[in-house]
Amino acid sequence: MLLVFTLVSAIARKGRISHMPFSRENLPSIPSIDKPIWLSTWGVLIGYCAVIFYLSSRSDLVIPNILVGGDKMAHFLEYGVLGWLWGRAVRITWPAWPTLTVLLSTAAFVGAFGLSDEWHQLYVPRRNSDLSDVLADICGGMFSTSCFLLWRWLRNKAVLNAPEGREYPSGSVS
Numbered sequence: 001m002l003l004v005f006t007l008v009s010a011i012a013r014k015g016r017i018s019h020m021p022f023s024r025e026n027l028p029s030i031p032s033i034d035k036p037i038w039l040s041t042w043g044v045l046i047g048y049c050a051v052i053f054y055l056s057s058r059s060d061l062v063i064p065n066i067l068v069g070g071d072k073m074a075h076f077l078e079y080g081v082l083g084w085l086w087g088r089a090v091r092i093t094w095p096a097w098p099t100l101t102v103l104l105s106t107a108a109f110v111g112a113f114g115l116s117d118e119w120h121q122l123y124v125p126r127r128n129s130d131l132s133d134v135l136a137d138i139c140g141g142m143f144s145t146s147c148f149l150l151w152r153w154l155r156n157k158a159v160l161n162a163p164e165g166r167e168y169p170s171g172s173v174s
Contacts, residue, residue, distance in 0.1 A: 025031045041089035048085055049113065052078065056117050075114075076140035077132045083110050083141025087148045099149055103142065110141030 055061060055078075062075045083106050090102050097105075114137030118129040 002104070033112065041085075041092050045082075045089050046096065048082060052082065052113075052117060056121050056127070056143035057124055058153040059124050061127075072129075072132065072136040076137035076143075077161040078140070079110055079114060079137035081138035082137075084148050086110065086141065087145035091149070091152065102149060103145060106141050106145040107138055111138045114138060114141075 018062040063071055069076070086106050086109050087102055090097065090105055110136065118131065118134055119136075121127040122129045
């Protein structure tokens with residue numbers, strides 16, 4: 001879509017189509033992110049999704065007995081990390097999004113990825129699919145995204161209320 005708007009805008013600037021109402025001001029706002037930030041947000045998220053896919057394709061995967069909730073706790077923790085990474089990437093890319101929008105997008109993304117993971121496990125030998133795992137995935141993702149957003153809010157509040165002359169680490173993206 002950006003390519004279409006760019007082409008139409010370029011043609012309109014050259015005078016070939018002077019009656020088109022497109023200008024640089026009318027183009028939709030698309031966030032521009034430099035590559036290091038993209039890699040540290042969306043790249044890490046995509047990499048973690050690949051790890052989840054790899055682990056779910058293993059037919060010999062055994063969950064350690066040290067987890068209290070067993071399989072459901074493993075899903076909660078695994079997708080908790082995914083929710084944290086999603087919330088972080090969304091908050092950095094679109095900082096103006098309201099908290100509710102970030103949480104709803106987390107539920108949609110983690111739920112869709114959890115459903116696709118369970119569907120994928122239907123075709124893996126000696127693995128089974130369970131919709132209650134998807135519920136544990138969504139709960140884990142929502143919990144960790146809520147914790148991330150609360151942490152960001154408290155950190156920003158502490159920085160705003162800091163006394164003059166107090167040094168805080170700068171340059172952190174999270």
